[in-house]
Amino acid sequence: MTLLPLAVRSLWNRRATAGLTILSIAISVALLLSVRQFSEQARSAFASTISGTDLIVGARSGDINLLLYSVFHLGSATNNVSWPFYERLAKHRQVAWAIPLSLGDSHRGFRVLGTNDDYYRHYRFGDDRKIEFAAGRAPADLYDAVIGAEVARTLGYKAGEQIVIAHGAGSTSFAEHADKPFTVVGVIAPTGTPIDRTVHVSLAAIQAIHLDWQSGMPAPKGQRVSAQDARQQDLTPDSVTAILIGLKSKIDTFQIQRSINEYRGEPLLAILPGVTLQNLWSIVGNVEVALLAVGLLVTAAGLVCLLVAILASLNERRREMAILRSVGARPAHIFALLVSEAVGVAALGMLVGVLCTYLALAIARPLVQHTYGLLLQWPAWSLTDLAILCGFLTAATLAGAIPAWQAYRRSLADGLTIRL
Template structure:
């Protein structure tokens, strides 16, 4: 107890250097814990980009490729699925609901997705959160469009605005569907998922855009159908890109998956979203670990700064050590004092770092949830985080041994005869 009071008094006497050291350790600890929290929650949020969906079905390719274009709107499908194949699968008695997806068009760099009303009813993200409209309503008219939150915010659209879709998925397209403009009927609330970057139209609307196309080329002159003429035509899709399935019982998931993969009508692939998401995340594991390693080196830098500060002041404190020896302090008392000072600096820095972490979570929680889908809860440190904090304190103790050993050796030789 006497040593602790002496250590605190010594640190208070050098308060400016001590505060700088504590602040450096606190920032490094805060960064380490923040990276760990974000890494853990990003993985959970990534896995929850789509939830409540038992199977994703598309043309036979790779599971990651199917996941990328159907959920993340990245890349393109190798082939389309016939409408009769979709109907055959969706009418299975084990299927509770099905959401068709048709891709291929875009608007100023954002993907357009044709779907049905079931999308707004059954699609889930995060912890089974449903889609909600911030404004307006789902598409009701043939040429209605529902915008993701990011699309509406970035392009400054509001309800009732007209927009023209483009063929293909390039940022700049030479082929515009300018004869069939769409009207903004609704704007979805933010989800922090690819839904925010998507324009949603009906399958019939997607079909109307291409009703007068032949062999991938728009018709010209008399063969071109106007928007009003398209309304009178049969707009039943002949093919879609993919579809999502929800089953009555999750026990049947593997049986339905096997049946779809063996479907004889055309080559299909059914994947489990969770498994495909984990496979995709594993491809980014190197970057994830690299980020953690960088954070650990930042903490190590903070501890080395503490060691440097103590060693730099050691030579100035030789008279102090000699006086302590003169009043009865033993060499091991001097060494213990230096170790205790280092440990006190580390403990204070760790506590301040944890406090900064929770302050940062409180200030950024809503923003991260709305824009990136990251839910950072006010939770106690996890067992792994406690391990990291314990390792930091242990490292501080080990580093405190270095100046303690030097002080121990100097106090034996100096006595009261040192020269300054």
């Protein structure tokens, strides 16, 4: 019988122990690969959320906080930017376009974004991709709304549906703008960004639904403004949450940023999205390194389990080894048999671990997209991942060589001697 079938039968006879060893290796490999894949996929998803925007302007706070609430719709702004400043900035000779953003309301757990037509014309994400509609069009009427792909899928909305916006950004709200319902007129094609989880309306609409609100509560019934009466009011906003800026020349970026940060009229902050993303990942990088270290330790534990399993079975297999020697097997054959078993168990564990990585990603993709609006791609295996797998297989071979060397050194009579 050749070496490979003999190794397979030997493992099958010890299938319980071999199965547990394969499981421990699979868990360790899956943990290590999952940490790498999730970090790479998350980094790519965050980086592709916004492109072509030179500066983001908001109230003075932290640069990461400004990036999170303006682009990823996570958290809240500490203050707003006045409308006169926005108008002044939009008319600046070095500014090509300026997109105002107004956040603070929600619809059934999804954030509501107030903006203008420049958002649909100039906002870019991914590889300079623009916003496109899977159905319908951009808002034209005061009470028109455009929803992201995830909103449409989760809530089952289509063009023509009527929706009510709730006050505040919580998933549950008891204060709704029920007297001013909106009509869905468009569904944005999937983007893999927070746009998919956003309800878009006009800035004037945000102003209209808050005309009769004071201190976060609706005015008494006799003082409320109807949906039709709101159309006759001046709906110019007093302030916006943030502003996205595109410049005519990239050379002017730092000059404009400095002038905004030093503006004396109100405390403002201008950030470069790319630089701030790098700062964000420099913070997350420490956690990533820690998780990778844990993954390496678990992987080492899996190799130790493999070594212990072979060593534990070696004494029980003394007679088996002696019989193989008696029928003509050389010490080198015994050595190769044990190493083959170790490599086979490690290879099966690696295969199961890779499959578990795909399974973990399949489970995490809808959860991450539903929670953060980020689309994780399927694994694209890099040279680093292949090097990890090859390194693990090499380590498993070396681990299997230790008990194999012990079996190699034993004599034929050793396995035939009865020990009490």
